[in-house]
Amino acid sequence: MTTDIRTETASSAGPDRQVSPPEDRHATELAFLAAYDSGPRPPSWRLTPRTVVTFVMGSNGEALHLPESAAAPEGVPRRLVVEQKFVGDRALVERCVVTLAGERGLLLVGEPGTAKSMLSELLSAAVCGTSGLVVQGTAGTTEDQLKYGWNYALLLAQGPTRQALVPSPVLTAMTRGAVARVEEITRCLPEVQDALVSLLSERRIAVPELAGGEDALAHAAPGFTLIATANLRDKGVSEMSAALKRRFNFETVGPIGDLDAETALVRRQAHAAVTRAGAPFQVDDAILEALVTAFRDLRDGRSAEGWEVERPSTVMSTAEAVSVAGSLALAAAYFPGDRDVLSLLPGHLLGVVRKDDPADAARLLGYWDGAVRRRAEQGSATWRTLWDLRSVLES
Ligand SMILES: Nc1ncnc2c1ncn2[C@@H]1O[C@H](COP(=O)(O)OP(=O)(O)OP(=O)(O)O)[C@@H](O)[C@H]1O
Ligand SMILES: [Mg+2]
Incomplete structure (x- = not known):
């Protein structure tokens, strides 16, 4: 016997629930x-x-x-x-x-x-x-x-x-x-x-x-x-x-093996988060791909190009990537034009990385000086912008 504590007016899949089973x-x-x-x-x-x-x-x-x-x-x-x-x-x-x-x-x-x-x-x-x-x-x-x-x-x-x-x-x-x-x-x-x-x-x-x-x-x-x-x-x-x-x-x-599959999932879920809020989704694919790539590099201890990356002790899970993408999408929807969404990414990454051990912030900085810098040098505009935002991580 389970007690049903839904209110009388709540329909089984109604919008009055935060999460439906x-x-x-x-x-x-x-x-x-x-x-x-x-x-x-x-x-x-x-x-x-x-x-x-x-x-x-x-x-x-x-x-x-x-x-x-x-x-x-x-x-x-x-x-x-x-x-x-x-x-x-x-x-x-x-x-x-x-x-x-x-x-x-x-x-x-x-x-x-x-x-x-x-x-x-x-x-x-x-x-x-x-x-x-x-x-x-x-x-x-x-x-x-x-x-x-x-x-x-x-x-x-x-x-x-x-x-x-x-x-x-x-x-x-x-x-x-x-x-x-x-x-x-x-x-x-x-x-x-x-x-x-x-x-x-x-x-x-x-x-x-x-x-x-x-x-x-x-x-x-x-x-x-x-x-x-x-x-x-x-x-x-x-x-x-x-x-x-x-x-x-x-x-x-295990974690999701394929970058494209993980990016698509993160996009879908971030999309759903802003749709629930009734706002438009305005995050570029390039930003989502950079976000998922950074998560994967830090999770695997190796970048997609095969460069060594020092792994933080926090688990860089897909679930965390989904929640960061959701925050970026909500920031873009509620504060349009205030700031470039990409500029918010380093701060969010720092928040995730530091969860277990504050010393991990140095590892993220190491990632910036390694993989992020090298990609910027190779001419990628997204990674160039991220490299220019390095000072965010030093505070
Ligand atoms: N392989 C995946 N397929 C679909 N969604 C995923 C996948 N991996 C992570 N997610 C996302 O992560 C969210 C969190 O997953 P869930 O809470 O089920 O993880 P968990 O393994 O039970 O974590 P924990 O060990 O912390 O309890 C999911 O709701 C989904 O958005
Ligand atoms: Mg669980």
Whole structure:
């Protein structure tokens, strides 16, 4: 039982929300894909495994057509281009889907800001129609948050009854045959993680407080599985036990390999940020490309030309690049003509680089004196301007 705290007037995908979950944001695509492929699906799945992959990776710009025999659900078009959401390896997404189809736990590991959480939301929305059965792992996460708690008013009035039981998102997913998500699992204490070991092997949760043998067990319905994420950089409060690791298939989500793909993603998301604000998008492609290039050089410790770059300790993630691009686009929209947008880039880069260790500012300066200077000397106008802005970094 989850409590719905939306106001009466809020529509499910209405503009009165800052962020809509993927099942609302992409409701049309999900309904379309459910009608598009009538092939066999694993128990409780809304879509076939193949269309789950199509939902995440998009239809390559091609319009998909509903087969003649399929009725289009209300409000759903007969042809649709499915938008690409996750930029990355299709084979990785296929493996994730196969893991879930086999009802095994899926663990997405990787550096911060590589879209692990986004991928887990998209997969669960596509498989079971909700990404909302989620527990956020922290050092303060308790076993109750993974299993069940009690409504104390009812508990006092009625004693331990089924009505007084407050299921965790994981228990709800078990009884519905849905996908539960556990974010940042390695931040949970070992004894809390251990609760998942028995849950994932026995596929049931005992509720000893309830009277009556079998009745006191909650069994997992077919289709139940779990997607967890873990951040390599944070290392977490605790390592996962070998027993827990064995119950998951691991997939490592890496940074985006291709410069053009990363630039296109950053442009799309910055565009979306200003469109939400109702303002025009006025950032040149050359600026976005310089921004993404700088992020990639500093992330990889090597420039595209093969020059050595000293890496700062901060992770220069795509997620950070998206947020810097969004800020540049908003600055251009709200303060048009005040300043050249490119002139804002060094300051933003400095802000990101200095997050972990203030000493990293010197590394950024080193990048300027190396790669940025050399590109300026080679005649690139954008990099020439950036080189001229070097003093911003010295303050
Ligand atoms: N490969 C990618 N495909 C699509 N979007 C991406 C990709 N990598 C990063 N992003 C962007 O980064 C944002 C943040 O991703 P998300 O929060 O899911 O990362 P995360 O890996 O869970 O990070 P953390 O480890 O900090 O929790 C996404 O919403 C998206 O805008
Ligand atoms: Mg995350």
